[in-house]
Amino acid sequence: MFQRYSKQREVVYNVLCQTKTHPTVDWVHEEAKKVLPEIGIATVYRNLRELVKHGMAKVVLTPDNKEHFDADMTQHPHFICKSCGCVMDVTTQGHTNIAQKGFVVESCDTTFFGTCPQCAN
Amino acid sequence: MFQRYSKQREVVYNVLCQTKTHPTVDWVHEEAKKVLPEIGIATVYRNLRELVKHGMAKVVLTPDNKEHFDADMTQHPHFICKSCGCVMDVTTQGHTNIAQKGFVVESCDTTFFGTCPQCAN
DNA sequence: ATTATAATGATAATCAATATCACTTATCCA
DNA sequence: TGGATAAGTGATATTGATTATCATTATAAT
Numbered sequence: 001m002f003q004r005y006s007k008q009r010e011v012v013y014n015v016l017c018q019t020k021t022h023p024t025v026d027w028v029h030e031e032a033k034k035v036l037p038e039i040g041i042a043t044v045y046r047n048l049r050e051l052v053k054h055g056m057a058k059v060v061l062t063p064d065n066k067e068h069f070d071a072d073m074t075q076h077p078h079f080i081c082k083s084c085g086c087v088m089d090v091t092t093q094g095h096t097n098i099a100q101k102g103f104v105v106e107s108c109d110t111t112f113f114g115t116c117p118q119c120a121n
Numbered sequence: 122m123f124q125r126y127s128k129q130r131e132v133v134y135n136v137l138c139q140t141k142t143h144p145t146v147d148w149v150h151e152e153a154k155k156v157l158p159e160i161g162i163a164t165v166y167r168n169l170r171e172l173v174k175h176g177m178a179k180v181v182l183t184p185d186n187k188e189h190f191d192a193d194m195t196q197h198p199h200f201i202c203k204s205c206g207c208v209m210d211v212t213t214q215g216h217t218n219i220a221q222k223g224f225v226v227e228s229c230d231t232t233f234f235g236t237c238p239q240c241a242n
Numbered sequence: 243a244t245t246a247t248a249a250t251g252a253t254a255a256t257c258a259a260t261a262t263c264a265c266t267t268a269t270c271c272a
Numbered sequence: 273t274g275g276a277t278a279a280g281t282g283a284t285a286t287t288g289a290t291t292a293t294c295a296t297t298a299t300a301a302t
Contacts, residue, residue, distance in 0.1 A: 004248050004299050025289085040251040045290070047249095060232075061182040065259075066289075077231035083240035090233060102238030110198035110231045111181075112211060117223030119204035125268050125279050146258085161282040166259070168280095186290075187258070243302105250297065256290080266281065272274095 001054055011035045012047040013056065013071070022060055022068040022078070022087035060087055079103055122175055132156045133168040137178060137192040143199070143208035145187050181208055200224055 002009065015031040016023070023031075029044045048069055051057040060068040062080055068087050070078075077090040079098070092098055098105055123130065136152040137144070144152075150165045169190050172178040181189040183201055189208050191199075198211045200219070211219055219226055 002248090006249055006299080008250070038251075040253095042252075042291085043250055049291095058230075059184065060230075061184075061186075063180065063182075063234075065182075065186070065188075067186075075229065077233060079233045079235070079237065081237035081240055082234060083236050086237055088237060098233065102241055103233070104236040104241050105233050106235040108196070108231065108233050109179075109181075110229065112198060112200045112219065112224070112226050112229050113184075113203060114200070114227040115204050115225040116200065116202035116207055116209060119202055120223055120225050123279095127268080127280055129281070159282075161284095163260085163283075164281055170260095245302085246300095248297105248299075250295105252295095253293085255292070258289090259287085261286070262284085264281105264283095266279100268277105268279075270275105270277080272276100 002050065006047075008032070008036060008039050008043050009047045009050070011039065012044055013051060016048075016051070016057060016069055016071040020072075020089060022070050024066055024068055028069065062087060079105075082106070123171065127168075129153070129157060129160050129164050130168045130171070132160065133165055134172060134177065134192070137169075137172070137190055141193075141210060143181055143189040143191050145189055149190065183208060200226075203227070 011032045012028060015028050015035075019031075021027075025041070025044055025048060028048065029039070029041050032039045032044060048057065051071070052059055052069075055073065056071065058070045058073065060070055060078055062068060062085060063082070064085060070087075072089070079088045079090045080086070081088070090098055090103075092101065132153045133149060136149050136156075140152075142148075146162070146165055146169060149169065150160070150162050153160045153165060169178065172192070173180055173190075176194065177192065179191045179194065181191055181199055183189055183206065184203070185206060191208075193210070200209045200211045201207070202209070211224075
């Protein structure tokens with residue numbers, strides 16, 4: 001998978017796996033420093049990218065143009081709050097149940113990723 | 122809606138309405154310059170933001186960290202190609218029909234926007 | 243243990259997006 | 273109709289998230 005083991009990558013991945021808050025790079029960096037005080041922000045960026053590339057994490061883009069990361073690779077929708085900016089998992093199905101949990105839904109975007117017909121040829 | 126009319130805003134909105142390519146700011150700027158050669162990039166940014174704020178356009182964030190814009194406010198999913206980066210509308214329902222049109226779907230993200238339970242109180 | 247090179251950490255560079263500000267122009271109203 | 277007011281513009285500086293660079297460190301094969 002990876003060419004070599006590194007303590008930094010292990011810590012970055014552990015930090016990401018142990019939270020459900022869909023953190024930003026900076027948050028992961030702060031948490032990782034509690035274990036490896038010398039770890040640099042570039043290393044956190046690099047390893048998060050690598051994890052995404054290897055299918056071990058996903059990027060969640062928020063309207064404030066920041067990347068959030070999620071190590072939960074099961075297919076599941078997210079909820080982004082326009083007030084506090086938090087990113088949360090949505091485990092129920094459809095608007096009705098979300099509303100019952102207290103979420104006020106204003107809109108919903110669905111995006112498919114892959115290869116378009118032109119490029120597939 | 123807007124406090125004053127401006128030719129620039131009209132042109133920006135017309136450009137956006139007349140395409141289905143979900144263009145970037147730069148593309149809208151280039152098109153707008155064909156009508157108003159003096160229009161500045163800041164004005165295009167400003168007016169696209171205003172259109173979004175007033176519910177006349179939507180932002181589509183792509184994995185290359187660029188904003189694309191869409192004046193089609195009906196609820197519809199998008200397809201983003203990892204090869205050419207294009208953003209396309211998906212009019213059919215479910216993976217099967219998309220696949221039949223030649224799209225190779227690798228993943229799908231759904232995001233709800235609104236106010237979370239904590240902020241709603 | 244030696245060697246090759248992947249990975250790191252500090253920091254410079256990039257670039258999309260935003261803020262600033264002097265100037266222009268749409269709209270109001272006397 | 274013409275001047276006043278302030279919204280809107282255009283040029284450009286600034287910001288800030290992300291990426292690139294490169295000397296150094298550390299993994300893993302021999």
